[in-house]
Amino acid sequence: MSQRSQLLKGILEGCILSIIHQGPAYGYELSMKLQEFGLSDVSEGSIYPILLRLQKEKLIVGEMRKSEAGPKRKYYSLTIGGEEALKTFIQNWNSIKNPVDRIISRGNHN
Amino acid sequence: MNAIDIMKLNNEKRKQLNSENEQYYEDMIVYIRTNAMKSEQQTEEVLLELLEHLLAAQEQGRTAKDIFGEDLKAYCEEVIQEIPGEKASKNVLFLFYLLIDLAAVLMIFLGILSYALYHFFGIGTRSLTFPIGTGISVVLIDGVLLAIWIYLIFRWMKGSTFKTKKPNKFIEFLQIWLMSMIFIGLTMLVFLFMPEFGTVLSIPLSIIIGLGIILFIVKTILNKRYRITK
Incomplete structure (x- = not known):
């Protein structure tokens, strides 16, 4: 696996948890939101293996239910463990984001 | 909904695929379903999600390869790996x-x-x-x-x-x-x-x-x- 996708995987997990935290969402909706926020390079399909893994780790639960538009869809919501994992992700992200930015900008003398 | 209800729904919805996407998707179904010892419920749920996504993308003129990547087999492997085992x-x-x-x-x-x-x-x-x-x-x-x-x-x-x-x-x-x-x-x-x-x-x-x-x-x-x- 490329370095890029390795790096992305953990971050995508955090982003997905964060979006679900804002309200139950289904797969297609989630991937559209990621795109809207600008993560357009992420292959849309890559969220499904991640959703499966998050369910296996009991961070989210999926439930098939009727959507407003009519068809049955699988809506995801966070578990208590998922809320915890999201908090940890935000902490980790905040502690990494600024130092990495500084290191990169120091190394890059353009 | 149990796995069999979802399977029926999948059969119904699959008819809306165009011939190119149908060919890709049917291969994906066979490849993912023939993995024994994986949770049938989770398998069918994710297959339906993939189908819904593909149908939505198809309306914008996109194909399975645009969504799941050029290497569909590798993508299926990735999905299979994350499906939990059957009880x-x-x-x-x-x-x-x-x-x-x-x-x-x-x-x-x-x-x-x-x-x-x-x-x-x-x-x-x-x-x-x-x-x-x-x-x-x-x-x-x-x-x-x-x-x-x-x-x-x-x-x-x-x-x-x-x-x-x-x-x-x-x-x-x-x-x-x-x-x-x-x-x-x-x-x-x-x-x-x-x-x-x-x-x-x-x-x-x-x-x-x-x-x-x-x-x-x-x-x-x-x-x-x-x-x-x-």
């Missing part, structure tokens, strides 16, 4: 159900056939006579053969997906036919060449048929209660 209790129930089903059909069919042969044509006897050791060995070995055969068919189906060249239908038929013939042949060989050992049992045909019917009822109730195939 042991479900596997046991399914195996138990298959055995009862098989036994019921065999007992009713053989029972009625032998009964008719004896009463109308005077062929054979009015009871089924066999040495118990031989009977159990044949059933066990044939059971193992059946499991191997199913495994090989699954492997073959998985191998038939994501072909760039359209496979020749006749050759595919021949391959399956050959595998089935070898399986049936081996089953018969075991039956014919198993040495006789153990106490000889003699069970009247009417009891065999009766037992078969009871097993059939048990099987039907199990299926209604746990929705194994419906």
Whole structure:
């Protein structure tokens, strides 16, 4: 696996948890939101293996239910463990984001 | 919704795919479904999600490769890896159900056939006579053969997906036919060449048929209660 996708995987997990935290969402909706926020390079399909893994780790639960538009869809919501994992992700992200930015900008003398 | 309801919904929705996406998606379904020992419920749920996503993208003129990547097989592997294993209790129930089903059909069919042969044509006897050791060995070995055969068919189906060249239908038929013939042949060989050992049992045909019917009822109730195939 490329370095890029390795790096992305953990971050995508955090982003997905964060979006679900804002309200139950289904797969297609989630991937559209990621795109809207600008993560357009992420292959849309890559969220499904991640959703499966998050369910296996009991961070989210999926439930098939009727959507407003009519068809049955699988809506995801966070578990208590998922809320915890999201908090940890935000902490980790905040502690990494600024130092990495500084290191990169120091190394890059353009 | 259980796995079978979702499967039905999937069959219904799949009709909306255009021919290119249908070809991609059907390969994905076969590739992902033929992985034994994975949770059936989770498998069907994710397959329906992939289909919904594909249908939405299709309206914007995109194909499965635009969404899941150029290498669909690798994508399927990624999905399979994350599907949790099936619960042991479900596997046991399914195996138990298959055995009862098989036994019921065999007992009713053989029972009625032998009964008719004896009463109308005077062929054979009015009871089924066999040495118990031989009977159990044949059933066990044939059971193992059946499991191997199913495994090989699954492997073959998985191998038939994501072909760039359209496979020749006749050759595919021949391959399956050959595998089935070898399986049936081996089953018969075991039956014919198993040495006789153990106490000889003699069970009247009417009891065999009766037992078969009871097993059939048990099987039907199990299926209604746990929705194994419906």
